[in-house]
Amino acid sequence: MGISLVRIDYAPYGGLNPPHTHPRAIEILVVLEGTLYVGFVTSNPDNRLVSKVLYPGDVFVFPIGLIHFQQNVGKTNAVAFANLSSQNPGVITIANAVFGSNPPINPDVLTRAFQLDNNVVKYLQSRF
Numbered sequence: 001m002g003i004s005l006v007r008i009d010y011a012p013y014g015g016l017n018p019p020h021t022h023p024r025a026i027e028i029l030v031v032l033e034g035t036l037y038v039g040f041v042t043s044n045p046d047n048r049l050v051s052k053v054l055y056p057g058d059v060f061v062f063p064i065g066l067i068h069f070q071q072n073v074g075k076t077n078a079v080a081f082a083n084l085s086s087q088n089p090g091v092i093t094i095a096n097a098v099f100g101s102n103p104p105i106n107p108d109v110l111t112r113a114f115q116l117d118n119n120v121v122k123y124l125q126s127r128f
Contacts, residue, residue, distance in 0.1 A: 020092060040068035
């Protein structure tokens with residue numbers, strides 16, 4: 001059919017679908033239960049955050065390929081359905097890709113790119 005549908009359950013008090021992208025699909029998120037803080041970041045050079053707090057029945061669209069996230073900001077579980085415009089949308093979780101690549105990206109590259117101490121970069125890489 002050329003579409004995908006995913007149910008996402010978020011733990012209370014901060015349950016997170018971390019920053020990620022879908023390189024081959026638009027995502028339409030529909031909240032069924034709970035309260036979610038969602039957003040995406042526009043492309044360079046603006047890198048503008050577009051965000052909103054969603055409640056049951058609310059819908060939010062994440063444009064194709066843009067970094068986006070969802071976080072439960074409520075005290076109860078949250079549930080949403082993500083509808084994707086491809087049967088193979090792909091997913092790139094940013095932290096996993098950058099700090100957990102195999103083989104690892106040279107820490108000097110990440111130190112400069114993220115303006116972090118080299119030991120912080122090595123620690124983050126060890127977490128993946």
